[in-house]
Amino acid sequence: MADFKIPVDTRPDDQAAKRLGGPIHAERHIDIICVGAGASGLLMAYKLQRHFSNFTLTVFEKNPEVSGTWYENKYPGCACDVPSHNYTWSFEPKLDWSGVYSGSKEIYKYFETFSNKYGLRKYIKTEHIVTGAYWNKASGGYNVKVKDIKSNREFKQHCDIFINASGILNNWRWPAIPGLDKYKGELLHTANWDDSVDLKGKHIGLIGNGSSGIQVLPQVQTIASKVTNFIREPTWVSPVMGLEQHVFSEDEKKDFATKPGVLTEYRKGIERGLNGQFGIFLKDTKPNKDTHAYMLKQMKLKLGNKYLEEKLIPDWSVGCRRMTPGVNYLESLTKENVKVVYGEINEITDKGPLCEDNVEYPVDILICATGFDTTFKPRFPLIGPNGDNLQEIWGKEPESYWGMGAADFPNYMIFLGPNSPIGNGPVLSAIEAQADYMLKWIDRYQTYNINTFAPTHDAINDFIAHKDEFMKRSVWADPCRSWYKAGGPEGKITALWPGSTLHYIEALMDLRVEDWDVKYNGNRFAYLGNGYSRTELDPTADWGYYIRETDDDGPIARNKKLRLINKSGTIAVASTANFVFQTKEDSKSRAHL
Template sequence: MSTITLSKESHKNPEKFRIKYEDADAVLGPKKVIKKDESLPVKESYSKVTIIGAGFGGITTALSIIKNLGCDFKIFEKHDDLGGTWYANTYPGCASDIPAIWYSIFDEMVTNWSDSRPPQYEMQEYMQEIVKKYKLKESCYLSTQVVEARYMEKSAEWQVESWDLKTGQKITHRSKILVNCSGGLVVPNVFKPKGMETFKGNYMHSAIWDHSVDFKGKQVIVVGNGCSAAQVVPALLDYEPKSIVQTIRSQHYIFPPHPKFLYFLYWLLGWNRIGLVMVRWLVAVVAESRYPMFAGNGIINRIMRWVNTRASLRYMKKTIPEKYHDIVIPKFKIGCKRLIFDYYYAPALRDKRIDVKLDEITEVKPHSVVLKSGIELPADIIVACTGYNITQSMNPYHIIGRDGFDLNQTWKEEGQSAYETILVKKCPNFFMVPGPNSATGHSSVVLAIENCAKYFSLVAPKILNGEIKSLEVKSEKYEEWFSTTQDLLRKSVFGTAFGGCVSWYSNDKVNPTAYPYSQITYFRRMRNVKWQDFNIER
């Protein structure tokens, strides 16, 4: 366990810590194409473990292997550098909404964050410090798109088929263990109303930001009002637009910014590891105290919802202009949608250049957008803060398990799930860090990642040392987990009829996103491997 002190170079040269627009669009954009040159020889390689994805999940898994397993591994990453979300998402105002002291790896905490919620480029600088410290690039295939992973039953190995996006060369890689760290918020939701192809101005999704676009004097349309939009809208004011019209379809509960006392406490105690741990656990305890408001309808649940609803509404009504109250203040239960911890959005709505409309864009014309109400708005730039396609993000490549089992097709028919958020049926020696149902409405996703990495480090040694040839969760235990978690989540507020809203937490079939228990339970379960729930081949 150690600490990291950042140089803050990212504040001087933020462009060095973000992906180029052309590269992001080529990999994530609607016209993305995998370059394939069949004339080049197939490159073949092998490692004990394969990691797919190089964001927090991939990096944390790699550190777990280095510190606990001591075997070789290979990381496949579609971007040209490591960092995942914090390398690819570079929109103005992009920052962690969870305090960085908690939104970071426990073994690699930072002594000098610039703020309790630092900007994107500082988060990426942190990721790069870890990458350099452990020389992770030496174990990477960068700019490489995985298209298929297939379990080879005779050898009990996974074969990964991928393509080098720069050269078009095919790469075939084998390993004993496959770890999927692709992440859930990766593939942008396509914004494509009628006539979008006729638009003559600039268009961009918040997840694929073009920093060359000049906003000065322009009429800007921002679509959406989730966490990304709450950061983008106030940040765009610094670019001197003529106007910003935000079109929204629903509301979100907005909380006040993190108290300044938190950063003061971090500054006071964070000069050594003991102090960092104390502040980190304080943040975790305060956040975890919100858990009951998500879970059900008992007296404690109702009290916690009332307390947090009151705090949010007090802040919104005090800060947001009264003319927007009916537009932006929710009427559903708190927690049904992702909570927004504000910094600048609510006060920014007082700026005369901003307007908010509870309306939907039904048509785009060359220089304007038409709303469902019939209003036509002039537009020079359209910014889509429309979130991510969770289903596609969790299915970034084809996964074939034992006896030709098609995981992608099974998830399409039954709904996405993973036993204890990490294992799927009929896929031996396959782990997800993190998998479906690992997110929360109040906690740090890095905690979920660390929980899964811990579970992986407890199970993997028996496979790597040859004691076990293959291990997979029993189908009945997978189904039992799926049934139990979905029953619990239907009684929660996460995008349910009980919660009173439609949310990205859930789709028409299941909730593949939210964790149904407390984070204390998650922490405990990930350290208690139930070997009797597995089919083990000696």
């Protein structure tokens, strides 16, 4: 065999590479601004830091601390309605949750610890509120107007890519009841709680029976002289959401921390159950019918009062409004010091609510558990290249691309935007999928010479048409009043994804570039650069990396690839069955490992 001489290294030096434009997929520097340092904003900062280089990130947070809604919400009983060990990032478990449903302070601590552990504070400017974002026609990207709350100074900062992680259950509001400003007692909102107000021995008025009201009542009932709960409509209160409340023992925490696989399998078991509940939300399915029968029986059992049963148990399907695990809520409604007033509040007098029964209900303290502005409109003017304001466009009905993008607003991405899976199953796993999808676009933008990218009108119109048709089969289409909808009980469902959370995760695994309007800086193939691969410019890389002894490639076909990812064939079918309908004893046995 003839001798073969290896050719000399002909790679250009750094200066030559720059003159020639760099190799294929050269990474240009990008400036990114993110609004909000809650869960989504912190995750984006973490993932950018972990996966990217040659970028600048600024996260503007209006609060003095990170963690968003979990920093803000401090009312008695405030907790997450998802089991604690599954209200964490998939890759970042917490070993020492106090109980199955942990309070807001503990959840806040989880996200604060996450921020500190990975050094994310260097990207975050707290007490800075974004007041506007305006497309820069000359250079592309957005000029973002920001107010420094401490100094009251306003300034502008430019970014190539603008990410809105301000959240959906974060912008609290007072109820639109006439005369609220006339009330002379102590006025509180659950999302703007004042710990200095003493509730002990007082007559408390509580407006609302949504998630916050359901959590507040059991806490204040035990210390108040009387509680009057003003409820304008029925709701399904879940006695069991897979697991009853349970406080973890020190032995359990020790097992979680020291026994390999124990915590992971516990978390997976709950996640499988949460992901197994989607059938509940489809009309006339067995899971829907079984859940309805089960919850009806449980609510009647816990209420034991014909009047309360008549007023509080809905005619519409289970799941039309968000189901909330009512730990001691239904029992609290039956206590001697609790009165339920059903119907509309016509106005608030200086003494308390005046209701449609023409009775005035004087109270010492009035708590508004009345929720948030869930219209999906940006909280600041967002002006696109055509001069349009997304606030106005989304004023009546928000229409997004898969909850993450808006037509005619390039380089703008949203966490938990319209029609995201926020009530379809585990939500933090959906946020992770959104972050990964955004990072794929950021990678393309950085390495493909892209100037702008935005979802097309055609893609959004087709998605909305599919979503609307799908929703006709869902319980969400029932005539209930819900923040899932725009325009009242009969309105379109604008908050939820047309499928399960697992369905959403699979949909987001790959970019559908064909759904996006992509424009380039000059020639779309300029990213090919100087003809060199990135491999050739790396002296430590193997220039023959594709030569091997066997075909060890992973699957290319989507379904085969998915079966590897989801570990198909490793789980017994029975292990996830009937998660919703566990007995109390079975729930406790799971909680006790």
